[in-house]
Amino acid sequence: MSPGSLLPAYAVLPFVLMLLLIAMLPLWVPRWWESNRNKLLVACAVSAPILGLYLMRDPRALARTAEEYVSFIILLAGLYVVAGGVLLRGDLVAATGTNVAFLGAGFVLASLIGTTGASMLLIRPLLQTNQQRTRVKHTVIFFIFLVSNIGGMLTPLGDPPLFLGHLHGVPFTWTLRLWPHWLVMGGTLLVVYFVWDTIQYAREPAAAVRRDRQALEPLRVSGAINALWLVGVVAAVALLQAPAREAAIVALGAMSLWTTPRSIRRANGFTAHPMVEVAVLFLGIFATMMPALDLLRLRGGELGVRQPWQFFWASGALSSFLDNAPTYLVFLTLAQSLGLSQEVVGVPDAVLAAISAGAVAMGANTYIGNAPNFMVKSVAEEARVAMPSFLGYMVYSGLILLPLFALVTLIFFR
Numbered sequence: 001m002s003p004g005s006l007l008p009a010y011a012v013l014p015f016v017l018m019l020l021l022i023a024m025l026p027l028w029v030p031r032w033w034e035s036n037r038n039k040l041l042v043a044c045a046v047s048a049p050i051l052g053l054y055l056m057r058d059p060r061a062l063a064r065t066a067e068e069y070v071s072f073i074i075l076l077a078g079l080y081v082v083a084g085g086v087l088l089r090g091d092l093v094a095a096t097g098t099n100v101a102f103l104g105a106g107f108v109l110a111s112l113i114g115t116t117g118a119s120m121l122l123i124r125p126l127l128q129t130n131q132q133r134t135r136v137k138h139t140v141i142f143f144i145f146l147v148s149n150i151g152g153m154l155t156p157l158g159d160p161p162l163f164l165g166h167l168h169g170v171p172f173t174w175t176l177r178l179w180p181h182w183l184v185m186g187g188t189l190l191v192v193y194f195v196w197d198t199i200q201y202a203r204e205p206a207a208a209v210r211r212d213r214q215a216l217e218p219l220r221v222s223g224a225i226n227a228l229w230l231v232g233v234v235a236a237v238a239l240l241q242a243p244a245r246e247a248a249i250v251a252l253g254a255m256s257l258w259t260t261p262r263s264i265r266r267a268n269g270f271t272a273h274p275m276v277e278v279a280v281l282f283l284g285i286f287a288t289m290m291p292a293l294d295l296l297r298l299r300g301g302e303l304g305v306r307q308p309w310q311f312f313w314a315s316g317a318l319s320s321f322l323d324n325a326p327t328y329l330v331f332l333t334l335a336q337s338l339g340l341s342q343e344v345v346g347v348p349d350a351v352l353a354a355i356s357a358g359a360v361a362m363g364a365n366t367y368i369g370n371a372p373n374f375m376v377k378s379v380a381e382e383a384r385v386a387m388p389s390f391l392g393y394m395v396y397s398g399l400i401l402l403p404l405f406a407l408v409t410l411i412f413f414r
Helices: 009-028 036-057 059-083 096-129 137-146 160-167 174-202 206-214 226-239 244-259 262-267 273-303 308-321 324-336 349-365 371-382 390-412
Strands: 087-091 217-222
Touching: 009 036, 009 273, 036 059, 036 273, 059 096, 059 160, 059 226, 059 244, 059 273, 087 096, 087 262, 096 137, 096 174, 096 226, 096 371, 137 174, 137 371, 137 390, 160 324, 160 349, 174 349, 174 390, 226 244, 273 324, 273 371, 308 324, 308 349, 308 390, 324 349, 349 390
Parallel strands: none
Antiparallel strands: 087 217
16 A cells, blocks of 8 residues: 555645745744754644654654755755855946846756855845945846846756756756756746846946946955865766765765865855755755655545656646645646656656746746745845845736746746
8 A cells, every 4th residue: 555545635735834934934034044043943843743643653754854854954064064164245337238248158057066056156246236336136037037146947946946856856967858948948037137127227327327437346265265166066966876875975074174265255155054944944945844755645536647747847836836846746747647758757848847847947936936936035135136025026027927937837837
């Protein structure tokens, strides 16, 4: 008898509750939620019933989930440590071409060092470059679209859902097949930004433009040794299996800490807090999603989601408001339960592409769709950029991204 057949439907409630709390507590009790200890209390309280249930009924599934959790956190921590050892400083001319270059570079880097790493590496020098301009908000919004989300679509290193897919058997190089989707979305957004910023730059006061051209500072890179450790992380994920993969990533992270001056990490604002936050939240997510995955394997065909376009919008809609990593796994499990053609990990290529693109790209629809979104917003507000409210941001994403996603549906997922 399958594990899913032993579970009542209400066993998924802790999973739903965990995701809702992650989405809503930062809005309801922001100060209380800042403490990682409080996040850990929430994760433990919500996941305790599921951990007890599986400990009694299916301890092997619990052990497999624990292994996936450890692999997942080690990769994220490794990328976070390596990216935190690279410091970019400078103040370039804040013309449209410069900003497009920043966004384009971050868009490419996101698949190599992760959306979080690329966002934290580039947002501060981008803001410093634009500090004399009076119209900066739209640049940060497009940065979230391109660097914090869509750019991470090409490798399992780029965004957490794709690494979970890799842990579940998706070949490391399979995500490179998403390059047409990545290019259409990224290229379209860069063109839209170019037109938008050209108009905004023409409206800048002459005094602001003059101050910008007088306050130039060449772009400098410190901590370049971390590029070597980054190549090592990529090689470990692509070539090794657990536990050698995890051991190699830990070793590379330790080398990054040893070879990078502390002054660089201090200048980057590098602390363990964001990584601990991710670890405790995903502890609750990994534990509570087990019943949902088991029930989907058993009864997923009853939901009526079968076509690639349905998977694209369903996974994307949930990823807009809930965490995109478990959303990806939920819909991958659903697709595997439908008895479709088994081209990769038990699903058609087109369906897996739809789930992957939806989960990664539509995390840009809201501030809570992907972890770097709120991080970038916070850094921008520290730099005195008046960012839109939660609903105000959704006006931008609705007007810009939803037509883009409709175009992607027509081109790739009909």
